Amino acid sequence: MSQQTSRRGFLQTTSAAGVATAAPWFFSTKTTLSDEIREKNDRITIGVIGAGGMAGGNMNAAKDWLDVIAIADADKSRQDSSNKRMSKGKADVYDDYRSVLERDDVDVIHIATPDHWHTKPLVEAMLAGKDVYCEKPLTLTIDEGKLIRRVQKETGRIVQVGTQQRSTSHLFLKALAIVAEGRLGRIKRISAAIGGAPTSPAIPVADVPAGLDWDRWLGPAPATDYRNLPARKGQRRGNTNCHYEFRWWYQYSGGKLTDWGAHHVDICNWALKLNGQTEGPVAITGHDSVEHPVEFKDGEPIQTDRYNTASKFQFVVKYPGGTEMIIRNDTDNGVLIEGTKGRIFVSRGKLAGKPVEDLADNPLPEDAVSKIYRGMPMDYNERKQHWANFLHCVKERETPISDVHTHMEMLNVCHLAGISARLGRDLKWDNASEQIVGDDVANSMLARPYRKGYEIEM
Numbered sequence: 001m002s003q004q005t006s007r008r009g010f011l012q013t014t015s016a017a018g019v020a021t022a023a024p025w026f027f028s029t030k031t032t033l034s035d036e037i038r039e040k041n042d043r044i045t046i047g048v049i050g051a052g053g054m055a056g057g058n059m060n061a062a063k064d065w066l067d068v069i070a071i072a073d074a075d076k077s078r079q080d081s082s083n084k085r086m087s088k089g090k091a092d093v094y095d096d097y098r099s100v101l102e103r104d105d106v107d108v109i110h111i112a113t114p115d116h117w118h119t120k121p122l123v124e125a126m127l128a129g130k131d132v133y134c135e136k137p138l139t140l141t142i143d144e145g146k147l148i149r150r151v152q153k154e155t156g157r158i159v160q161v162g163t164q165q166r167s168t169s170h171l172f173l174k175a176l177a178i179v180a181e182g183r184l185g186r187i188k189r190i191s192a193a194i195g196g197a198p199t200s201p202a203i204p205v206a207d208v209p210a211g212l213d214w215d216r217w218l219g220p221a222p223a224t225d226y227r228n229l230p231a232r233k234g235q236r237r238g239n240t241n242c243h244y245e246f247r248w249w250y251q252y253s254g255g256k257l258t259d260w261g262a263h264h265v266d267i268c269n270w271a272l273k274l275n276g277q278t279e280g281p282v283a284i285t286g287h288d289s290v291e292h293p294v295e296f297k298d299g300e301p302i303q304t305d306r307y308n309t310a311s312k313f314q315f316v317v318k319y320p321g322g323t324e325m326i327i328r329n330d331t332d333n334g335v336l337i338e339g340t341k342g343r344i345f346v347s348r349g350k351l352a353g354k355p356v357e358d359l360a361d362n363p364l365p366e367d368a369v370s371k372i373y374r375g376m377p378m379d380y381n382e383r384k385q386h387w388a389n390f391l392h393c394v395k396e397r398e399t400p401i402s403d404v405h406t407h408m409e410m411l412n413v414c415h416l417a418g419i420s421a422r423l424g425r426d427l428k429w430d431n432a433s434e435q436i437v438g439d440d441v442a443n444s445m446l447a448r449p450y451r452k453g454y455e456i457e458m
Contacts, residue, residue: 045068046106048068048086049121061384061387069105098124158390158397193334262411314329335347
């Protein structure tokens with residue numbers, strides 16, 4: 001981090017107990033980050049790229065520590081509303097995110113764009129010398145992940161991925177501690193239940209809303225018409241190929257496989273590694289379980305006027321030694337871990353199973369959860385803690401709890417499931433070379449071309 005002004009004292013010299021102390025604790029009464037960053041001159045400045053609801057929630061969670069001074073969004077209506085919400089109207093707003101990256105007074109960057117707009121600004125932010133908190137899923141393709149990992153290693157920038165379940169101590173981290181302490185024995189099977197993507201009726205071409213730069217919103221994705229079907233009675237929102245609903249189009253997302261998969265497959269992958277499964281997957285099966293709302297030809301949807309991501313699926317990811325990971329849509333949202341000694345289920349609202357009940361008589365060691373969090377301080381929970389961890393790692397130049405390398409390990413699994421779903425066939429995977437074995441068409445889907453004018457600026 002460049003030493004540009006005394007205002008950045010936090011980034012160079014603060015010894016805030018809640019962020020900078022090496023000794024771990026969990027929900028302690030010690031001084032926390034917010035106790036240390038009281039004076040305006042000690043606060044951290046942030047530039048926000050993509051100013052929808054996720055960015056708003058994140059900035060609210062981190063408001064004790066951050067000042068939003070720059071906002072970029074392709075929708076002028078979101079620029080105005082987010083500026084009022086995040087900075088009381090004091091931030092500078094831009095159509096082009098590159099104006100945010102050029103500013104020397106922006107300490108860190110938050111990227112909360114649609115999925116197809118993650119990789120380009122993230123790579124360019126790292127090359128511009130910025131540390132970044134980027135929303136999940138980090139990429140649209142496996143090859144984008146290769147590029148991000150390479151640039152992160154070359155630049156040494158701190159990048160936190162927004163998989164905040166990694167900072168949920170009383171549920172997910174506790175479940176992982178149970179695994180790490182050997183309470184389940186060897187994991188035989190682990191399941192990520194993530195729900196299926198919704199379907200839609202035909203969505204007509206519509207006029208682009210005033211203030212929305214549709215070409216810029218599409219960015220690297222193929223040029224296409226804006227579509228919108230207003231909400232009908234009983235609907236929370238309408239159908240579109242834009243804000244929020246972009247998740248259900250392969251052009252911009254991986255559907256539920258990467259949207260919720262980025263959370264639960266992540267926990268599955270973490271648990272397997274803690275259990276000694278250090279080798280990556282070798283195959284993915286289950287293509288015959290997949291249902292799409294449209295037909296596909298050579299991996300591409302034939303119909304273009306409705307949602308196209310998988311609505312039903314049950315993939316089996318095979319690992320050396322016989323361990324299996326199941327990715328499915330049809331059971332309660334959460335992670336089921338089945339071992340030779342017992343099984344547990346964990347979700348955002350539940351941690352259950354006999355090994356959990358046994359903790360009453362045989363509790364985990366006092367530092368068990370701290371070890372899972374790599375001994376870094378933890379004074380909060382979930383989203384707020386995830387931001388505290390990011391800022392701790394920015395100051396200390398440490399690897400954050402959700403780094404790009406472990407994130408891509410599991411996201412590659414999600415992307416492989418998506419390729420299998422679209423092509424309608426099972427796949428074999430060489431984890432060392434990160435290539436699909438014996439399938440040239442499937443390998444061609446490890447990357448996607450960027451639309452002219454929206455290539456990554458290296």
